[in-house]
Amino acid sequence: MDSALYVFVEDLRAEGVRGLLDRASTYGVRGVAVAAAYHQARDVTPHGATRLTLRGDGVHFPPPEDLFGGLRLAPPVQPGADDRPVEELRAACAERGMRLHGWTVFLRNAAIGLACPDVTVENCFGDRGAPTDLCPAHPDVRAYAVALARAVARQGVDTVVAESLHFAPFGYERCSVPLGPMDAFLFGLCFCPHCMSRAADLGVNAETARQECARIVGGVLDGDPPAEGEVTRAALTAYAGPEAVAYARARSESVTSLVGEVAAAVTAEGARLTFTDATGAAKGYAHGLPSAGLAAHDSWQLGIDLVALGDIVPSFAVLGYARDPARIADDVAAYRRSIGKNPELRVVLRPGAPDTDSADRLAAKVRAARTAGAGAADFHAYGLASFDALARITGALA
Numbered sequence: 001m002d003s004a005l006y007v008f009v010e011d012l013r014a015e016g017v018r019g020l021l022d023r024a025s026t027y028g029v030r031g032v033a034v035a036a037a038y039h040q041a042r043d044v045t046p047h048g049a050t051r052l053t054l055r056g057d058g059v060h061f062p063p064p065e066d067l068f069g070g071l072r073l074a075p076p077v078q079p080g081a082d083d084r085p086v087e088e089l090r091a092a093c094a095e096r097g098m099r100l101h102g103w104t105v106f107l108r109n110a111a112i113g114l115a116c117p118d119v120t121v122e123n124c125f126g127d128r129g130a131p132t133d134l135c136p137a138h139p140d141v142r143a144y145a146v147a148l149a150r151a152v153a154r155q156g157v158d159t160v161v162a163e164s165l166h167f168a169p170f171g172y173e174r175c176s177v178p179l180g181p182m183d184a185f186l187f188g189l190c191f192c193p194h195c196m197s198r199a200a201d202l203g204v205n206a207e208t209a210r211q212e213c214a215r216i217v218g219g220v221l222d223g224d225p226p227a228e229g230e231v232t233r234a235a236l237t238a239y240a241g242p243e244a245v246a247y248a249r250a251r252s253e254s255v256t257s258l259v260g261e262v263a264a265a266v267t268a269e270g271a272r273l274t275f276t277d278a279t280g281a282a283k284g285y286a287h288g289l290p291s292a293g294l295a296a297h298d299s300w301q302l303g304i305d306l307v308a309l310g311d312i313v314p315s316f317a318v319l320g321y322a323r324d325p326a327r328i329a330d331d332v333a334a335y336r337r338s339i340g341k342n343p344e345l346r347v348v349l350r351p352g353a354p355d356t357d358s359a360d361r362l363a364a365k366v367r368a369a370r371t372a373g374a375g376a377a378d379f380h381a382y383g384l385a386s387f388d389a390l391a392r393i394t395g396a397l398a
Contacts, residue, residue, distance in 0.1 A: 002376035003397055004031040004101055009060045009085050011383040014049035017092045020382070027393040031099030033161050033378065036060055036086050036152050037075060039108045039132070046386045053383070057111040059151070061086050067151050073119065073144035076111045090156045101274070102157035106145050107134040108164040121190035124213035133168040136303070137194040137254040142261065149262045153269035160266045161274045161317060166255045167303040169282040180226035182239050185301060186213040189248060199250040209247035212240050230293055231301060251303035260312045272314050274346065277304055280319030280331065288323040288355025296334035310339035317346040317378065320369060323355045329368035336373035346376035352389030359392040366396045
Protein backbone atom coordinates (compact mmCIF):
# COMPACT_ATOMS: atom_id res chain seq x y z
CA MET A 1 0.00 0.00 0.00
CA ASP A 2 1.40 3.35 -1.00
CA SER A 3 1.70 6.11 1.60
CA ALA A 4 2.87 9.68 2.09
CA LEU A 5 3.34 12.11 4.95
CA TYR A 6 2.09 15.66 4.48
CA VAL A 7 4.71 18.22 5.52
CA PHE A 8 5.10 21.99 5.50
CA VAL A 9 8.12 23.93 4.30
CA GLU A 10 8.33 25.38 7.83
CA ASP A 11 8.91 21.81 9.07
CA LEU A 12 11.86 21.46 6.70
CA ARG A 13 13.39 24.66 8.01
CA ALA A 14 12.84 23.69 11.64
CA GLU A 15 14.42 20.22 11.47
CA GLY A 16 16.40 20.23 8.25
CA VAL A 17 15.39 18.33 5.14
CA ARG A 18 17.48 15.27 5.88
CA GLY A 19 16.53 15.17 9.54
CA LEU A 20 12.85 15.27 8.68
CA LEU A 21 13.18 12.59 6.01
CA ASP A 22 15.15 10.38 8.39
CA ARG A 23 12.25 10.56 10.83
CA ALA A 24 9.64 10.06 8.10
CA SER A 25 11.49 6.95 6.93
CA THR A 26 11.16 5.41 10.38
CA TYR A 27 7.39 5.69 10.07
CA GLY A 28 7.47 3.56 6.92
CA VAL A 29 5.92 6.08 4.52
CA ARG A 30 6.98 5.87 0.90
CA GLY A 31 6.89 9.57 0.17
CA VAL A 32 6.16 13.07 1.37
CA ALA A 33 3.67 15.67 0.16
CA VAL A 34 5.16 19.12 0.65
CA ALA A 35 3.03 22.26 0.78
CA ALA A 36 4.60 23.92 -2.26
CA ALA A 37 1.71 26.40 -2.53
CA TYR A 38 -0.30 27.04 0.61
CA HIS A 39 -2.77 29.42 2.25
CA GLN A 40 -2.84 31.73 5.26
CA ALA A 41 -3.03 29.86 8.56
CA ARG A 42 -2.22 30.25 12.22
CA ASP A 43 -1.26 26.82 13.50
CA VAL A 44 -0.24 25.35 16.83
CA THR A 45 2.93 23.43 15.96
CA PRO A 46 3.94 21.16 18.87
CA HIS A 47 7.50 20.47 17.69
CA GLY A 48 8.11 23.36 15.34
CA ALA A 49 10.71 26.10 15.47
CA THR A 50 7.87 28.20 16.85
CA ARG A 51 4.96 26.75 18.82
CA LEU A 52 2.52 29.05 17.02
CA THR A 53 3.32 29.22 13.31
CA LEU A 54 1.97 31.85 10.93
CA ARG A 55 1.76 30.73 7.32
CA GLY A 56 1.13 32.96 4.34
CA ASP A 57 -0.62 32.67 1.01
CA GLY A 58 1.59 31.75 -1.89
CA VAL A 59 4.37 29.58 -3.22
CA HIS A 60 7.67 28.40 -1.79
CA PHE A 61 9.55 28.70 -5.08
CA PRO A 62 10.15 31.51 -7.60
CA PRO A 63 7.16 31.53 -10.00
CA PRO A 64 8.26 30.92 -13.60
CA GLU A 65 8.00 34.14 -15.55
CA ASP A 66 6.86 32.39 -18.73
CA LEU A 67 3.80 31.04 -16.91
CA PHE A 68 2.61 34.11 -15.04
CA GLY A 69 4.12 37.01 -16.97
CA GLY A 70 1.04 37.60 -19.11
CA LEU A 71 -1.60 36.77 -16.50
CA ARG A 72 -3.57 39.13 -14.31
CA LEU A 73 -3.24 36.84 -11.26
CA ALA A 74 0.02 35.51 -9.86
CA PRO A 75 0.79 33.72 -6.59
CA PRO A 76 2.39 35.68 -3.76
CA VAL A 77 5.91 34.48 -3.08
CA GLN A 78 6.57 33.28 0.46
CA PRO A 79 9.70 34.33 2.37
CA GLY A 80 12.67 32.08 1.68
CA ALA A 81 11.40 30.92 -1.71
CA ASP A 82 14.70 31.89 -3.32
CA ASP A 83 16.37 29.22 -1.16
CA ARG A 84 14.40 26.67 -3.22
CA PRO A 85 13.40 24.34 -0.38
CA VAL A 86 11.28 22.16 -2.68
CA GLU A 87 14.28 21.56 -4.92
CA GLU A 88 16.40 20.55 -1.93
CA LEU A 89 13.65 18.20 -0.74
CA ARG A 90 13.37 16.65 -4.21
CA ALA A 91 17.07 15.80 -4.25
CA ALA A 92 16.96 14.34 -0.76
CA CYS A 93 13.89 12.23 -1.59
CA ALA A 94 15.61 10.89 -4.70
CA GLU A 95 18.59 9.80 -2.59
CA ARG A 96 16.26 7.75 -0.37
CA GLY A 97 14.04 6.40 -3.14
CA MET A 98 11.06 8.30 -1.77
CA ARG A 99 8.32 9.87 -3.89
CA LEU A 100 7.71 13.62 -3.73
CA HIS A 101 4.21 15.04 -4.07
CA GLY A 102 3.56 18.75 -4.57
CA TRP A 103 0.72 19.70 -2.22
CA THR A 104 -0.92 22.69 -3.91
CA VAL A 105 -3.72 24.93 -2.66
CA PHE A 106 -5.37 26.42 -5.73
CA LEU A 107 -8.48 28.53 -5.10
CA ARG A 108 -8.02 29.51 -1.46
CA ASN A 109 -5.94 32.67 -1.44
CA ALA A 110 -6.89 35.75 0.58
CA ALA A 111 -4.01 37.83 -0.77
CA ILE A 112 -5.31 37.47 -4.32
CA GLY A 113 -8.94 37.82 -3.27
CA LEU A 114 -8.35 41.06 -1.36
CA ALA A 115 -6.32 42.53 -4.21
CA CYS A 116 -8.86 41.48 -6.88
CA PRO A 117 -12.30 41.10 -5.25
CA ASP A 118 -14.03 40.47 -8.57
CA VAL A 119 -12.42 37.02 -8.86
CA THR A 120 -14.00 35.83 -5.59
CA VAL A 121 -17.41 34.24 -5.10
CA GLU A 122 -20.49 36.50 -5.00
CA ASN A 123 -23.57 35.42 -3.04
CA CYS A 124 -27.24 35.83 -3.93
CA PHE A 125 -27.31 39.32 -2.36
CA GLY A 126 -24.36 40.54 -4.43
CA ASP A 127 -21.95 40.39 -1.47
CA ARG A 128 -18.32 39.44 -2.00
CA GLY A 129 -17.60 38.58 1.60
CA ALA A 130 -15.27 35.61 1.14
CA PRO A 131 -11.91 36.97 -0.01
CA THR A 132 -10.23 33.59 0.48
CA ASP A 133 -12.53 31.85 -2.03
CA LEU A 134 -11.61 32.32 -5.68
CA CYS A 135 -14.36 31.37 -8.13
CA PRO A 136 -13.56 28.44 -10.44
CA ALA A 137 -15.81 29.90 -13.16
CA HIS A 138 -13.82 33.15 -13.48
CA PRO A 139 -11.54 33.11 -16.55
CA ASP A 140 -8.67 34.80 -14.72
CA VAL A 141 -8.87 32.28 -11.90
CA ARG A 142 -8.90 29.40 -14.36
CA ALA A 143 -5.81 30.70 -16.14
CA TYR A 144 -4.09 31.17 -12.77
CA ALA A 145 -4.93 27.61 -11.68
CA VAL A 146 -3.51 26.09 -14.87
CA ALA A 147 -0.31 28.14 -14.56
CA LEU A 148 0.07 27.23 -10.88
CA ALA A 149 -0.33 23.55 -11.70
CA ARG A 150 2.40 23.77 -14.33
CA ALA A 151 4.65 25.70 -11.96
CA VAL A 152 4.41 23.10 -9.19
CA ALA A 153 4.86 20.23 -11.65
CA ARG A 154 8.07 21.88 -12.85
CA GLN A 155 9.52 21.53 -9.36
CA GLY A 156 10.15 17.90 -10.26
CA VAL A 157 7.37 16.36 -8.18
CA ASP A 158 5.86 13.00 -9.05
CA THR A 159 2.32 14.27 -8.51
CA VAL A 160 0.57 17.57 -7.97
CA VAL A 161 -1.88 17.11 -5.09
CA ALA A 162 -4.68 19.59 -5.78
CA GLU A 163 -6.43 21.05 -2.77
CA SER A 164 -9.29 23.58 -3.12
CA LEU A 165 -9.76 22.99 -6.84
CA HIS A 166 -13.53 23.28 -6.45
CA PHE A 167 -16.07 25.54 -4.76
CA ALA A 168 -15.52 26.07 -1.04
CA PRO A 169 -18.04 25.29 1.71
CA PHE A 170 -19.87 28.34 3.06
CA GLY A 171 -18.18 29.75 6.14
CA TYR A 172 -18.21 32.74 8.46
CA GLU A 173 -16.60 33.81 11.71
CA ARG A 174 -19.70 34.94 13.60
CA CYS A 175 -23.43 34.49 13.10
CA SER A 176 -26.07 35.19 15.76
CA VAL A 177 -28.97 34.17 13.51
CA PRO A 178 -29.82 30.44 13.37
CA LEU A 179 -29.13 29.09 9.89
CA GLY A 180 -30.08 25.57 8.93
CA PRO A 181 -27.77 23.52 6.71
CA MET A 182 -29.89 24.22 3.62
CA ASP A 183 -30.00 27.95 4.38
CA ALA A 184 -26.21 28.02 4.71
CA PHE A 185 -25.83 26.08 1.46
CA LEU A 186 -28.01 28.54 -0.46
CA PHE A 187 -26.19 31.45 1.19
CA GLY A 188 -22.88 30.07 -0.07
CA LEU A 189 -23.80 29.58 -3.75
CA CYS A 190 -21.86 31.84 -6.10
CA PHE A 191 -23.93 34.09 -8.39
CA CYS A 192 -21.10 36.01 -9.98
CA PRO A 193 -21.63 36.91 -13.67
CA HIS A 194 -19.44 34.02 -14.82
CA CYS A 195 -21.28 31.40 -12.77
CA MET A 196 -24.65 32.72 -13.91
CA SER A 197 -23.56 32.79 -17.54
CA ARG A 198 -22.25 29.22 -17.47
CA ALA A 199 -25.46 28.01 -15.79
CA ALA A 200 -27.59 29.81 -18.36
CA ASP A 201 -25.60 28.11 -21.14
CA LEU A 202 -26.71 24.79 -19.61
CA GLY A 203 -30.36 25.82 -19.75
CA VAL A 204 -30.76 26.97 -16.14
CA ASN A 205 -32.75 30.11 -15.29
CA ALA A 206 -29.95 31.55 -13.19
CA GLU A 207 -31.77 34.75 -12.26
CA THR A 208 -34.77 32.83 -10.93
CA ALA A 209 -32.40 30.68 -8.86
CA ARG A 210 -30.70 33.77 -7.45
CA GLN A 211 -34.01 35.40 -6.55
CA GLU A 212 -35.24 32.27 -4.80
CA CYS A 213 -32.04 31.95 -2.78
CA ALA A 214 -32.21 35.63 -1.78
CA ARG A 215 -35.87 35.27 -0.81
CA ILE A 216 -35.31 32.20 1.35
CA VAL A 217 -32.07 33.23 3.03
CA GLY A 218 -33.29 36.81 3.44
CA GLY A 219 -36.41 35.51 5.14
CA VAL A 220 -34.38 33.49 7.65
CA LEU A 221 -32.16 36.48 8.35
CA ASP A 222 -35.34 38.49 8.96
CA GLY A 223 -36.69 35.96 11.46
CA ASP A 224 -38.25 33.06 9.54
CA PRO A 225 -37.50 29.63 11.06
CA PRO A 226 -34.40 27.96 9.58
CA ALA A 227 -34.68 24.80 7.52
CA GLU A 228 -34.22 21.51 9.33
CA GLY A 229 -32.33 18.44 8.14
CA GLU A 230 -29.32 17.74 5.97
CA VAL A 231 -28.80 19.05 2.46
CA THR A 232 -30.03 16.57 -0.13
CA ARG A 233 -31.22 17.23 -3.66
CA ALA A 234 -34.75 16.10 -2.81
CA ALA A 235 -34.99 18.21 0.35
CA LEU A 236 -33.48 21.20 -1.40
CA THR A 237 -35.95 20.90 -4.28
CA ALA A 238 -38.86 20.95 -1.85
CA TYR A 239 -37.39 23.88 0.07
CA ALA A 240 -35.98 26.14 -2.63
CA GLY A 241 -37.48 24.86 -5.88
CA PRO A 242 -36.08 22.99 -8.88
CA GLU A 243 -34.32 25.98 -10.43
CA ALA A 244 -32.13 26.53 -7.37
CA VAL A 245 -31.18 22.85 -7.37
CA ALA A 246 -30.49 22.92 -11.11
CA TYR A 247 -28.27 25.95 -10.57
CA ALA A 248 -26.35 24.22 -7.79
CA ARG A 249 -25.83 21.14 -9.94
CA ALA A 250 -24.73 23.21 -12.93
CA ARG A 251 -21.70 24.39 -10.95
CA SER A 252 -20.09 21.00 -11.54
CA GLU A 253 -19.46 21.95 -15.17
CA SER A 254 -17.11 24.74 -14.06
CA VAL A 255 -15.25 22.42 -11.72
CA THR A 256 -15.04 19.44 -14.06
CA SER A 257 -13.76 21.47 -16.99
CA LEU A 258 -11.22 23.29 -14.82
CA VAL A 259 -9.93 20.05 -13.31
CA GLY A 260 -9.58 18.65 -16.81
CA GLU A 261 -7.48 21.64 -17.90
CA VAL A 262 -5.31 21.39 -14.79
CA ALA A 263 -4.82 17.64 -15.21
CA ALA A 264 -3.76 18.12 -18.82
CA ALA A 265 -1.31 20.86 -17.83
CA VAL A 266 0.26 18.68 -15.13
CA THR A 267 0.60 15.78 -17.54
CA ALA A 268 2.27 18.04 -20.09
CA GLU A 269 4.91 18.88 -17.47
CA GLY A 270 5.68 15.21 -16.82
CA ALA A 271 3.73 14.71 -13.59
CA ARG A 272 0.21 13.58 -12.77
CA LEU A 273 -2.67 15.11 -10.83
CA THR A 274 -4.19 13.90 -7.58
CA PHE A 275 -7.53 15.63 -7.06
CA THR A 276 -8.50 16.16 -3.42
CA ASP A 277 -12.17 16.22 -2.48
CA ALA A 278 -12.56 18.32 0.68
CA THR A 279 -16.06 17.07 1.53
CA GLY A 280 -14.72 14.82 4.28
CA ALA A 281 -13.14 17.82 5.97
CA ALA A 282 -16.33 19.86 5.65
CA LYS A 283 -18.15 17.07 7.48
CA GLY A 284 -15.68 15.99 10.16
CA TYR A 285 -12.73 18.37 10.46
CA ALA A 286 -13.51 19.80 13.91
CA HIS A 287 -14.46 16.62 15.75
CA GLY A 288 -14.13 13.51 13.61
CA LEU A 289 -17.88 12.88 13.91
CA PRO A 290 -19.23 13.49 10.39
CA SER A 291 -22.95 13.75 9.83
CA ALA A 292 -24.86 10.79 8.42
CA GLY A 293 -24.54 11.46 4.68
CA LEU A 294 -21.45 9.87 3.14
CA ALA A 295 -18.86 12.30 1.79
CA ALA A 296 -19.08 10.89 -1.74
CA HIS A 297 -22.83 11.47 -1.74
CA ASP A 298 -22.42 15.09 -0.61
CA SER A 299 -19.51 16.16 -2.79
CA TRP A 300 -21.91 17.62 -5.40
CA GLN A 301 -22.44 20.45 -2.90
CA LEU A 302 -18.90 21.67 -3.71
CA GLY A 303 -19.47 21.38 -7.45
CA ILE A 304 -17.74 18.00 -7.66
CA ASP A 305 -19.06 15.42 -10.13
CA LEU A 306 -17.21 12.27 -9.12
CA VAL A 307 -18.46 10.18 -12.03
CA ALA A 308 -17.26 12.74 -14.57
CA LEU A 309 -13.94 13.27 -12.81
CA GLY A 310 -13.35 9.52 -12.67
CA ASP A 311 -12.82 9.65 -16.44
CA ILE A 312 -10.45 12.62 -16.23
CA VAL A 313 -8.30 12.34 -13.12
CA PRO A 314 -5.78 9.52 -12.61
CA SER A 315 -5.73 9.84 -8.83
CA PHE A 316 -8.12 10.94 -6.05
CA ALA A 317 -7.42 11.86 -2.45
CA VAL A 318 -10.32 11.78 0.02
CA LEU A 319 -10.24 13.02 3.59
CA GLY A 320 -10.98 10.33 6.16
CA TYR A 321 -11.67 12.68 9.04
CA ALA A 322 -13.71 10.26 11.14
CA ARG A 323 -13.11 8.42 14.39
CA ASP A 324 -14.92 5.23 13.39
CA PRO A 325 -13.07 2.82 11.08
CA ALA A 326 -16.42 1.57 9.78
CA ARG A 327 -17.26 5.08 8.65
CA ILE A 328 -13.91 5.29 6.85
CA ALA A 329 -14.74 2.02 5.08
CA ASP A 330 -18.19 3.25 4.06
CA ASP A 331 -16.83 6.56 2.74
CA VAL A 332 -13.99 4.93 0.78
CA ALA A 333 -16.30 2.31 -0.70
CA ALA A 334 -18.75 5.00 -1.84
CA TYR A 335 -15.95 6.93 -3.52
CA ARG A 336 -14.72 3.79 -5.25
CA ARG A 337 -18.20 3.08 -6.63
CA SER A 338 -18.52 6.69 -7.86
CA ILE A 339 -15.14 7.18 -9.54
CA GLY A 340 -14.87 3.68 -10.99
CA LYS A 341 -12.14 1.09 -10.72
CA ASN A 342 -9.37 2.80 -12.68
CA PRO A 343 -8.31 5.97 -10.77
CA GLU A 344 -5.98 5.57 -7.82
CA LEU A 345 -7.80 6.22 -4.54
CA ARG A 346 -5.87 7.64 -1.59
CA VAL A 347 -7.33 8.23 1.86
CA VAL A 348 -5.87 10.99 4.05
CA LEU A 349 -5.94 10.23 7.78
CA ARG A 350 -4.94 12.18 10.87
CA PRO A 351 -2.72 10.20 13.26
CA GLY A 352 -3.81 12.26 16.27
CA ALA A 353 -6.60 14.45 17.61
CA PRO A 354 -9.46 14.91 17.12
CA ASP A 355 -10.25 11.60 15.45
CA THR A 356 -7.40 9.20 16.31
CA ASP A 357 -6.63 8.41 19.95
CA SER A 358 -4.48 5.30 19.68
CA ALA A 359 -2.21 3.27 17.44
CA ASP A 360 -4.86 0.55 17.27
CA ARG A 361 -7.49 2.97 15.99
CA LEU A 362 -5.18 4.33 13.28
CA ALA A 363 -4.24 0.80 12.20
CA ALA A 364 -7.91 -0.16 12.07
CA LYS A 365 -8.68 2.81 9.85
CA VAL A 366 -5.85 1.95 7.45
CA ARG A 367 -7.11 -1.64 7.24
CA ALA A 368 -10.68 -0.46 6.68
CA ALA A 369 -9.61 1.90 3.91
CA ARG A 370 -7.55 -0.79 2.16
CA THR A 371 -10.37 -3.34 2.34
CA ALA A 372 -12.85 -0.78 0.96
CA GLY A 373 -10.74 -0.04 -2.10
CA ALA A 374 -8.10 2.55 -1.19
CA GLY A 375 -4.66 1.98 -2.67
CA ALA A 376 -2.82 4.45 -0.46
CA ALA A 377 -2.97 5.85 3.07
CA ASP A 378 -1.54 9.33 3.61
CA PHE A 379 -1.11 11.18 6.89
CA HIS A 380 -1.87 14.82 7.71
CA ALA A 381 0.25 16.50 8.85
CA TYR A 382 3.77 16.26 10.25
CA GLY A 383 3.98 19.75 11.73
CA LEU A 384 0.54 19.66 13.35
CA ALA A 385 0.75 16.30 15.16
CA SER A 386 2.79 15.40 18.22
CA PHE A 387 5.66 12.96 17.85
CA ASP A 388 3.68 10.43 19.91
CA ALA A 389 0.81 10.62 17.43
CA LEU A 390 3.12 10.42 14.42
CA ALA A 391 4.74 7.28 15.83
CA ARG A 392 1.39 5.50 15.38
CA ILE A 393 1.96 5.54 11.61
CA THR A 394 4.65 2.87 11.87
CA GLY A 395 2.30 0.23 13.21
CA ALA A 396 -0.55 1.28 10.97
CA LEU A 397 1.56 0.63 7.85
CA ALA A 398 3.18 -2.55 9.13
